[in-house]
Amino acid sequence: MKRRLLGAVLAAAWLVLPSRAAGLTVQEAILRAKPAVALITARIDAEVTMNCGQGPVTVKPSPFVETGTGWLVDGRGWLITNAHVVDPAHRLPPWVAHELKKKAIDQACVEPALRAQGLMRGQRPDAEDRIRRELTDRAMAGLKFTPLPSLTVLLSNGTRLSAEVRKFSAPLLLDATGRPLSDSGRDLALLRVAPGVYPALAISTRDAQIGDPIHILGFPGVVLSHELLNQSVSMEASVTNGAVSGFKQDAIGQDVIQTDAPAAHGNSGGPAIGDEATLVGVMTFVSLSPAGGAIVQGFNFLIPARDVLKFLQGTDIKNPGESAFNPVWAAGLQAFFGERYAVAVAKFQEANRLQPNLPDVKRALGEAEFKIKNPPPRPFPWAWATLGITLLSAGVYGGMGARRWWRNRFRVHPPQVIGFMEKELNPLLVDVRTRTDYETSPLTLPGAVRLEPEDVEAGRIVLEADPKQLIVTYCTSPDEQTSARVTQLLRQRGYTNVRILKGGLGGWTNARLPVEAKSSLPSIGLEIYKNLTLGDVERRRFKAGEVIFKEGEDPHGEAYVVHGGTVEIRRIIDGRERVLTTLGEGELFGEMALFRRSPRSAAAVALSDVELLVIRNERLEWLIRNRPQLTIELLRRLSDWVVSTDRERSERAARA
Numbered sequence: 001m002k003r004r005l006l007g008a009v010l011a012a013a014w015l016v017l018p019s020r021a022a023g024l025t026v027q028e029a030i031l032r033a034k035p036a037v038a039l040i041t042a043r044i045d046a047e048v049t050m051n052c053g054q055g056p057v058t059v060k061p062s063p064f065v066e067t068g069t070g071w072l073v074d075g076r077g078w079l080i081t082n083a084h085v086v087d088p089a090h091r092l093p094p095w096v097a098h099e100l101k102k103k104a105i106d107q108a109c110v111e112p113a114l115r116a117q118g119l120m121r122g123q124r125p126d127a128e129d130r131i132r133r134e135l136t137d138r139a140m141a142g143l144k145f146t147p148l149p150s151l152t153v154l155l156s157n158g159t160r161l162s163a164e165v166r167k168f169s170a171p172l173l174l175d176a177t178g179r180p181l182s183d184s185g186r187d188l189a190l191l192r193v194a195p196g197v198y199p200a201l202a203i204s205t206r207d208a209q210i211g212d213p214i215h216i217l218g219f220p221g222v223v224l225s226h227e228l229l230n231q232s233v234s235m236e237a238s239v240t241n242g243a244v245s246g247f248k249q250d251a252i253g254q255d256v257i258q259t260d261a262p263a264a265h266g267n268s269g270g271p272a273i274g275d276e277a278t279l280v281g282v283m284t285f286v287s288l289s290p291a292g293g294a295i296v297q298g299f300n301f302l303i304p305a306r307d308v309l310k311f312l313q314g315t316d317i318k319n320p321g322e323s324a325f326n327p328v329w330a331a332g333l334q335a336f337f338g339e340r341y342a343v344a345v346a347k348f349q350e351a352n353r354l355q356p357n358l359p360d361v362k363r364a365l366g367e368a369e370f371k372i373k374n375p376p377p378r379p380f381p382w383a384w385a386t387l388g389i390t391l392l393s394a395g396v397y398g399g400m401g402a403r404r405w406w407r408n409r410f411r412v413h414p415p416q417v418i419g420f421m422e423k424e425l426n427p428l429l430v431d432v433r434t435r436t437d438y439e440t441s442p443l444t445l446p447g448a449v450r451l452e453p454e455d456v457e458a459g460r461i462v463l464e465a466d467p468k469q470l471i472v473t474y475c476t477s478p479d480e481q482t483s484a485r486v487t488q489l490l491r492q493r494g495y496t497n498v499r500i501l502k503g504g505l506g507g508w509t510n511a512r513l514p515v516e517a518k519s520s521l522p523s524i525g526l527e528i529y530k531n532l533t534l535g536d537v538e539r540r541r542f543k544a545g546e547v548i549f550k551e552g553e554d555p556h557g558e559a560y561v562v563h564g565g566t567v568e569i570r571r572i573i574d575g576r577e578r579v580l581t582t583l584g585e586g587e588l589f590g591e592m593a594l595f596r597r598s599p600r601s602a603a604a605v606a607l608s609d610v611e612l613l614v615i616r617n618e619r620l621e622w623l624i625r626n627r628p629q630l631t632i633e634l635l636r637r638l639s640d641w642v643v644s645t646d647r648e649r650s651e652r653a654a655r656a
Helices: 002-016 026-036 083-090 094-116 125-141 305-312 325-337 341-354 359-373 384-408 414-422 435-440 453-458 478-492 504-510 523-530 592-596 617-626 628-655
Strands: 037-051 056-059 064-074 078-081 144-154 160-162 164-169 188-192 213-218 238-249 255-259 271-273 279-285 300-304 428-431 471-474 498-501 539-542 547-549 558-564 567-573 576-583 603-606 610-616
Touching: 026 037, 026 213, 026 238, 026 271, 026 325, 026 359, 037 078, 037 083, 037 094, 037 125, 056 094, 064 083, 064 094, 064 213, 078 083, 083 144, 083 164, 083 188, 094 125, 094 144, 188 305, 213 279, 255 279, 279 305, 300 305, 325 341, 325 359, 341 359, 453 478, 471 478, 471 504, 478 498, 498 504, 523 558, 523 628, 558 617, 610 617, 617 628
Parallel strands: 428 471, 471 498
Antiparallel strands: 037 056, 037 064, 037 144, 064 078, 078 188, 144 160, 164 188, 213 238, 213 271, 238 255, 255 300, 271 279, 279 300, 539 610, 547 603, 558 610, 567 576, 567 603
């Protein structure tokens, strides 16, 4: 007891001493680095003059565009990206010129010839291929090709800058036999834009270790081309997270870092930072599946930071990460996360003057100004009072601890029950939930015996078990109150080895241990019932033919689980009411209106006498945030819904 009091006093004394500066949070580390990340675009326009048989014609085919990610290594206007991102504009590989020539021939020769025969592209592939073969040799004979390459950098504030390549180490390329080309290098390029005051990213001098956190910043193509997002996606970098998962070498023996942080086309050249907000590596290549060429996530590779430093040797970059913007921005973030909001506002305003309208700076400035106007509650200011409270509370908590021990002396956790089974103690699981709780949930523990607590209290039921048999009771009431009451009664009647399952049925399911369903349930229903084991869930009953809700109604923040009976989902399509689906026990419905925050998209009607469990919006949201398996089931359900909706639209379009 004396040791505990001494520990409490020392802990309280530590609270009143100044604490040393803590490391950066993940959020602060990402915010420090993100303004330095930019979208790189290599674009090759061309003028092509050829003779298709009716005299010379000049066309400008649609340009070849390659996008990637770059980052400012020096605040004066120096950036680094992958060499393969800028290669089309820097060296104009033959395959790029060939693609542009093919586009030009199609535009100037093939399309007019097709129109002359009353055909459209794709209408007669055989005729189109024949015309293309006939005209390509003629057009290529005197073809004049004038490329117009350009390289641009788009900062997160929307500023678009022309860039030029100042140093280039070619990407690793393989020939037809799978051997590296002779000029294959480190796949890095150093770019120069107009001088100014820009954010910059420092480079770590520490070698990465297995398990180190990794945050990849960049502009993945799947986001840039997403049809539901606006143009702002091309200015603010996305962030994916993972860890260092291995160290490998490429085909010419250069070191690369393997990471499981997700990446895609467009992340090339992007920085991978650690929790210190410094560069750990540069994204260089991803992994593709052997069949189909799809990206296999979790196996992506980085150029190590030390190789980036070697690449910069002999250039004008002497102190990577140097920038007049960086210390101001870092001081503002440090003040903001330290809740010194007035200082943060001053620093953010200064950073905004150095490089105006960076989204992260504007967002942080707005939040700091809001905190000044609406200050959060301050902690109790008299730290020394904590010492007195600790001393006073030591005895109180000691008594509370003793009471807690006394109350929990018969309680066992779910893993302990599994341990009993492994030791062949054969514990008898006894379900003592109240009748309401038992009827609400169709779940039970494997092999459990049902015992009505009311019958035990009335002395009507005696377990058919040896008095020395290990018995574990479980329920769903708060603090296992029902189990505790039944356990006490059983012990009074001679059962000497009765335990209480800590957390009850909910604790068992949260431990991901197996359960049984009293009836056949769909997977989503099983996951929902695992987390709805309390008897206070609202239940509603409807007669056969009654309308549960109508199409276009306000959802009132409610979704439903079919607890009994059958429900039909109907919708008016082309002026006629049609049945979309029929739902049985354990099915969830009505949740779409909650996700979309919109009126009901269909009507629900009781096909038979129906009993429903009502799930409020806030409860469903909590389940989604805290129960991953349920979230996966909902995502599968939503995916199936999207697929079926698309199929239905296609069928209607075909019928039209």
